Amino acid sequence: MIEAAIKIEGLHFSYGKKLVLKGVDLEVPKGSIFGFLGRNGTGKTTTIKTLLGLQKPKAGRCIVGGLDSVTKTLEIRRRIGFMAEDQQMYGWMKVSRIIKWVAGFYSDWDQKFADELIDVFKLPTDTKVKELSKGQNSSLALLLALGHRPDIVILDDPTLGLDPIARKDFLRHVIDLLQSNNVTVFFSSHLLYEIEPVADHIAILDKGVIIKASKTEQLRESVRKFVMKPALEANFSRIPGILDVLKVGDNVSVTIEDCDEAKRIQLKSMSANSMTETALNLDEIFEAYVIGNRG
Amino acid sequence: MRVSGIIHQQICQLKWHLLACLGLIMVLPIEEAIVDLRAGDDYLSSAMASLAIMFSPLLAGLIACANVQGDLNEKRYIFWRSKPANVKLLITLKYFIGLVASLLIIACPVIFVILCSIIWNSEGFDRFVPLPILIAIMAYSLCFACNVVVRKTARAWLIGMLIGCFVLVLPFMLPLNLKDFMTDVMLLTFGLYLTIILVVSAAAFLFALYAAQHDWYLKTNLRELLWVGTGLVFILLMLFSSQVANIKVLCEREIDAAGTNELAYLGNRVILNGISYVDIDNNKISLSHVAPDPDTGLVWLAWGESAYGREGYIAQIYPDPRHGGLYKKVGDEVYSLVIYAYCSEEISGLYEKVYLRSYRFAEDPQPRASELDISDCLMDRINRIRIAARLIDNILVVCVDDSCIVVDVADPNELRQIDEKINVLKDVRWHLEYEDRSKTFAVPLVPINDINIEERIRLSIDLIYRFYGSIYESSIVDIHDGKIAFFSASQRDVARFDVTSWDDEKIYCRFSAARPFTILEGMAGAPGRNGRTFVKDQKLYCYEDEQLMVFDVSLDRSIRKLGHFVRMDRNIEDIAVLEDGKLLLCTSWSKRGGIGHHRQRRYLYLLENPE
Numbered sequence: 001m002i003e004a005a006i007k008i009e010g011l012h013f014s015y016g017k018k019l020v021l022k023g024v025d026l027e028v029p030k031g032s033i034f035g036f037l038g039r040n041g042t043g044k045t046t047t048i049k050t051l052l053g054l055q056k057p058k059a060g061r062c063i064v065g066g067l068d069s070v071t072k073t074l075e076i077r078r079r080i081g082f083m084a085e086d087q088q089m090y091g092w093m094k095v096s097r098i099i100k101w102v103a104g105f106y107s108d109w110d111q112k113f114a115d116e117l118i119d120v121f122k123l124p125t126d127t128k129v130k131e132l133s134k135g136q137n138s139s140l141a142l143l144l145a146l147g148h149r150p151d152i153v154i155l156d157d158p159t160l161g162l163d164p165i166a167r168k169d170f171l172r173h174v175i176d177l178l179q180s181n182n183v184t185v186f187f188s189s190h191l192l193y194e195i196e197p198v199a200d201h202i203a204i205l206d207k208g209v210i211i212k213a214s215k216t217e218q219l220r221e222s223v224r225k226f227v228m229k230p231a232l233e234a235n236f237s238r239i240p241g242i243l244d245v246l247k248v249g250d251n252v253s254v255t256i257e258d259c260d261e262a263k264r265i266q267l268k269s270m271s272a273n274s275m276t277e278t279a280l281n282l283d284e285i286f287e288a289y290v291i292g293n294r295g
Numbered sequence: 296m297r298v299s300g301i302i303h304q305q306i307c308q309l310k311w312h313l314l315a316c317l318g319l320i321m322v323l324p325i326e327e328a329i330v331d332l333r334a335g336d337d338y339l340s341s342a343m344a345s346l347a348i349m350f351s352p353l354l355a356g357l358i359a360c361a362n363v364q365g366d367l368n369e370k371r372y373i374f375w376r377s378k379p380a381n382v383k384l385l386i387t388l389k390y391f392i393g394l395v396a397s398l399l400i401i402a403c404p405v406i407f408v409i410l411c412s413i414i415w416n417s418e419g420f421d422r423f424v425p426l427p428i429l430i431a432i433m434a435y436s437l438c439f440a441c442n443v444v445v446r447k448t449a450r451a452w453l454i455g456m457l458i459g460c461f462v463l464v465l466p467f468m469l470p471l472n473l474k475d476f477m478t479d480v481m482l483l484t485f486g487l488y489l490t491i492i493l494v495v496s497a498a499a500f501l502f503a504l505y506a507a508q509h510d511w512y513l514k515t516n517l518r519e520l521l522w523v524g525t526g527l528v529f530i531l532l533m534l535f536s537s538q539v540a541n542i543k544v545l546c547e548r549e550i551d552a553a554g555t556n557e558l559a560y561l562g563n564r565v566i567l568n569g570i571s572y573v574d575i576d577n578n579k580i581s582l583s584h585v586a587p588d589p590d591t592g593l594v595w596l597a598w599g600e601s602a603y604g605r606e607g608y609i610a611q612i613y614p615d616p617r618h619g620g621l622y623k624k625v626g627d628e629v630y631s632l633v634i635y636a637y638c639s640e641e642i643s644g645l646y647e648k649v650y651l652r653s654y655r656f657a658e659d660p661q662p663r664a665s666e667l668d669i670s671d672c673l674m675d676r677i678n679r680i681r682i683a684a685r686l687i688d689n690i691l692v693v694c695v696d697d698s699c700i701v702v703d704v705a706d707p708n709e710l711r712q713i714d715e716k717i718n719v720l721k722d723v724r725w726h727l728e729y730e731d732r733s734k735t736f737a738v739p740l741v742p743i744n745d746i747n748i749e750e751r752i753r754l755s756i757d758l759i760y761r762f763y764g765s766i767y768e769s770s771i772v773d774i775h776d777g778k779i780a781f782f783s784a785s786q787r788d789v790a791r792f793d794v795t796s797w798d799d800e801k802i803y804c805r806f807s808a809a810r811p812f813t814i815l816e817g818m819a820g821a822p823g824r825n826g827r828t829f830v831k832d833q834k835l836y837c838y839e840d841e842q843l844m845v846f847d848v849s850l851d852r853s854i855r856k857l858g859h860f861v862r863m864d865r866n867i868e869d870i871a872v873l874e875d876g877k878l879l880l881c882t883s884w885s886k887r888g889g890i891g892h893h894r895q896r897r898y899l900y901l902l903e904n905p906e
Binding site for chain 2: 054078103106
């Protein structure tokens with residue numbers, strides 16, 4: 001059994017009367033790069049804040065690195081690296097000063113590694129934080145999250161606001177740095193094409209619940225789209241795992257999860273003539289899961 | 296967690312706010328200092344520094360909010376909070392760094408004044424300066440705690456200040472019999488207030504620690520907050536003013552009268568303008584004529600006689616009928632006692648004759664009951680005559696220029712002189728200024744043996760400090776429990792002077808306490824030198840223009856304000872303390888409506904006497 005770096009069980013959370021998380025269950029395997037997908041406002045940041053112990057769950061629990069997020073908050077923060085979306089730091093501090101300041105929080109801060117990261121990210125140490133570009137700002141935030149060489153890194157929409165080049169550059173650094181060190185990366189985003197090349201596991205959060213969690217490759221393999229002219233008596237809703245049924249002229253496009261031979265035969269029987277099968281990219285899979293018409 | 300790094304970060308984070316607050320608190324004293332130095336006149340910068348210190352709680356609250364907001368701004372909060380920071384240590388460091396910074400800022404005007412007083416020998420601070428500094432500590436703590444929870448600077452500042460006001464006013468709403476902010480807080484219950492301030496500050500700090508630790512975050516709606524805040528301020532003011540400020544009005548009545556209203560005592564009754572008795576029944580004011588003919592009154596009868604008194608002379612009448620009367624009742628008969636001084640029309644200031652006359656009210660057209668020639672009192676020179684009189688039981692003491700006459704008025708139909716002291720008041724100066732408060736000073740004792748020593752002292756002090764004037768109706772001297780004290784009002788304060796001893800010629804007095812007027816009282820027109828001050832039944836009454844203040848003077852070392860009455864558009868003309876303690880007030884209201892058109896109305900107020 002693979003040991004979980006992060007384990008979330010039946011997590012509920014509400015802001016006042018508004019229930020945001022309605023029973024989230026999730027396991028993030030150790031050493032994985034875990035893409036946590038969801039549209040804006042579905043509860044990604046809330047889940048992450050709960051993992052960090054920044055807020056207490058209404059029900060359920062979060063275990064991070066084997067530690068309970070409510071009772072062992074400080075220990076969790078010592079062992080993980082976290083970078084928030086649109087990270088706002090102390091603009092008046094110089095880069096060197098903020099690194100020194102954050103280093104003060106960690107007994108195991110690796111200054112040599114931090115210096116390496118400064119070189120890798122090409123950060124100007126004498127510049128004030130408020131004078132950095134968005135890309136530099138994100139790099140600095142990442143440096144501050146990694147300087148103590150954490151086992152688990154939680155990144156909450158880390159590339160928010162970056163241009164495509166800076167985003168790619170940033171992700172390249174993340175993968176290069178972390179994948180080689182067997183660090184678990186829990187990475188939330190709503191930009192699927194950004195997660196697709198780096199995440200080996202994916203979970204989709206929608207309306208406060210996880211609607212799909214699996215290995216990325218497995219997900220790609222298991223979700224298929226079929227285009228056919230439907231037979232008169234065709235009723236796609238009878239097929240288990242239907243994600244999306246879309247009419248395009250005389251034809252119908254059917255997206256199905258956990259696709260196997262039995263489902264293919266079932267679909268074939270509902271087709272008036274030949275049927276084409278295509279694999280989907282993560283973007284399309286996400287769309288099917290989140291806004292698909294179940295027929 | 297590296298403490299030195301946190302301290303450095305906190306100080307750097309606050310530096311611009313601190314500089315701004317320093318600028319705000321020092322701008323007035325420095326500007327005043329520059330103006331004073333350039334003008335070369337009096338050096339008043341200390342007063343401005345004192346004023347700036349009065350506002351220090353506001354600045355301390357501002358520093359607290361800036362301090363908290365530096366780290367608890369929503370996005371920045373997640374940044375440091377996601378690190379393994381010891382929240383308690385960080386918030387503690389933050390609190391104390393901000394507090395020390397606030398105190399350093401407040402210390403600047405204090406140091407400025409100390410230096411100024413050394414260099415220019417100017418006036419230093421008064422003793423009330425520590426209070427705003429203590430309140431600043433509390434305001435800082437409350438704003439700090441509020442901002443930890445609210446995380447919005449302006450809202451936290453407003454809430455913090457509101458709570459601060461509430462805490463300061465709260466003891467006045469509790470049944471602790473606190474009335475006067477200045478005396479009760481600064482003298483009588485300073486320990487209580489010090490405790491409140493320190494306890495509230497400590498509680499706010501602990502609350503802030505707990506709230507930060509548990510990540511309490513109160514989301515607020517500015518509009519609702521402002522409405523609630525306005526409502527609370529209103530309730531607070533209502534509670535506060537009902538407790539300490541206003542003297543309750545029991546009855547208000549418009550009266551038909553011309554000229555200045557005057558109230559005078561006749562036994563246990565009060566006479567308005569010498570014409571009407573003022574009676575109170577079930578808190579209602581009723582007027583009844585003293586004389587069957589309402590056009591003539593006790594005073595006006597006497598006033599009328601001056602017209603046909605002596606040809607070629609101008610008469611000066613005491614008491615001036617426009618300002619009051621001296622009445623005595625014997626059986627059912629009412630008499631008015633009046634002094635007439637006749638001055639030659641040809642040589643202004645040369646007084647030739649003085650008479651004491653009594654008038655009996657009757658329908659008789661010649662109501663003069665008796666007359667006594669007291670012209671021996673006059674000095675043989677041209678002068679401004681000074682006249683005073685006081686009725687003590689059946690003895691009337693009349694002072695004319697430097698001499699005293701003692702008259703038996705037991706039977707006003709037959710005035711009988713029983714003593715005469717010529718030229719004994721020559722040492723009694725006119726318009727004597729109040730003495731140096733740091734020294735014991737002496738007042739000449741009037742050498743009249745027909746009245747007891749306490750009344751002699753009372754008369755002697757009133758003659759000097761009330762400038763002869765209206766001593767026939769009231770006194771500034773309080774005598775109780777064997778102690779004698781007198782009181783003065785200036786624009787700055789009301790002061791108490793104790794009579795420490797006396798011998799055959801002098802009364803020895805010493806300043807013992809003062810109750811300064813607050814800024815608000817000053818704005819409403821604190822009774823200054825032009826105001827009228829008198830003591831009755833261990834209460835000091837001060838009034839001028841629109842404001843009446845009542846002070847409790849029963850305590851030896853303090854003067855407590857019991858209440859005040861303000862009518863912004865009225866002019867208080869006279870006041871009488873009724874036998875049951877209630878206050879009767881005459882006021883006038885006038886309005887100019889175009890050229891030559893001048894409307895005037897007069898009112899009588901029955902007020903509850905504050906206890």
